[in-house]
Amino acid sequence: MSDKETTLDFDTDWSYSPAPQSSTEVKLRDRYNLFIGGKYQPSQTKDYLEIINPATEEKLSEVPQAGAADIQSAVEAAREAYTHTWSPMPAADRGKLIFRIARMIQERAREIAVIETMDGGKPIRESRDVDVPLAAAHFFYYAGWADKLDYAFPGRSAQPIGVAAQIIPWNFPLLMAAWKLAPALAAGNTLVLKPAETTPLTAMVLAEIVREAGIPPGVVNIVTGGGETGQILVRHPDVDKIAFTGSTAVGKEIMRTLAGSTKRYTLELGGKAANIIFADAALDQAVEGIIDSIFFNQGHVCCAGSRLFVQESVYAEVIKKLQERMEMLIVGNPLDKNTDIGAINSREQLERIQAFVEIGKQEGGEVYQSKCNLPDNGFWHAPTLFSNVSQSHRVVQEEIFGPVLAVQTFRTVDEVIEKANNTPYGLSGGVWTDKGAKIFKVTREIRAGVIWANTFNKFDPTSPFGGYKESGMGREGGVEGLMPYVRLDG
């Protein structure tokens, strides 16, 4: 690395011309209803949740806050469809219908990406290039498994379980729905899906797709509402399996609720991933990987690399490059195709992130924030870097779920493995080095479900995903993702 490169002074006094994605073709309804038994039904509670665009604070629509009577109808519809339609249907026919969902997501990709961005605040580039194509890919992948379960579990007979309750968070609304629906349907189960209270709109589009694809009534039911609605669903006696993705705190509550019951469950929970940069790594690529791992999608990624470990000899260089790169990040209108960092999903989440930044400062952490102009309306947070923190700091130990990175140094491989494992979580991690032996050692010894080497945040439907320790139990994706939805006889 020449001196010239390391001392480059970036001129940040320039900007791209706006390149907004048009939203005029997206026609949202003023109000959505519950999708139960193949029909749209108003909630019996008559309570509605306002859905707002976090980038503008404008109301987009409203959805019902489903109560016990609604959940009862949804579970009854799912049970009826399980017994009489979906599980007796020839598996190849089920596969064709799931395949159709994938095709229809592709056909409506642009519209869905715009809705996801308006509802969740994430940059259009991310919804367009990651969320929607990956959601379609999940349905394609599991459509293929529907009539091949005997090959997935050789020598065993795989039977569906029954009715699944599926509860998902707000960070990847359509993608998390796809992770849940696709394997459940392929294995012959029916389900009730509950999207997060702030991001239900792409699930409403999914309901339209499910209907138009010809999935029989009651196979997929979609109910909206907050935590209380989720609780009712988890407790319902005729639900056979719970699939939950969300915070560790709620995951633990669900485990307590289910203790002593015969319901099966899988939990995909929080994370505090270590991203480890060795001195022999390609540093420019590593810096790009750090940016991708924590700042893109506002840090609203369960596997975000929120703890950065940099080998001491390259610490100053990495931090300088990182700060320069942070200054180039474009924060603002999520519908603009140039935007790197969109809006924080809700006021509540923004306040949580701000509170953590205060805690970090009070604990003695040194803060660097990029000098971006944040829009006046909506919920925004500048990319933030904490240095001078140690293992005991809360910003190092707790999941913040925002664009906040805590940096520490290390000298040896063993030291960094010990530090990386020193957290209650174990969802993901990253390692950047030129040496294969270090990659194998780190990936073997860090207790995390997925560890990327010289890259970060790469997903594929064929690859299982899930955590160790307080990051959850069970796997989604791949053949392993079918497992929670089958009973193996023989």
Ligand code: NAD
């Ligand atoms: P959350 O736990 O607050 O909510 C998740 C879902 O659970 C929402 O639909 C919510 O309405 C519902 N819910 C809330 N309380 C409930 C209760 N008592 N019983 C049943 N359902 C309840 O999480 P969040 O803030 O929406 O999402 C962020 C969290 O999700 C982060 O911790 C993140 O790491 C985690 N996450 C994990 C993965 C993974 O694959 N491991 C993926 C995405 C997000």
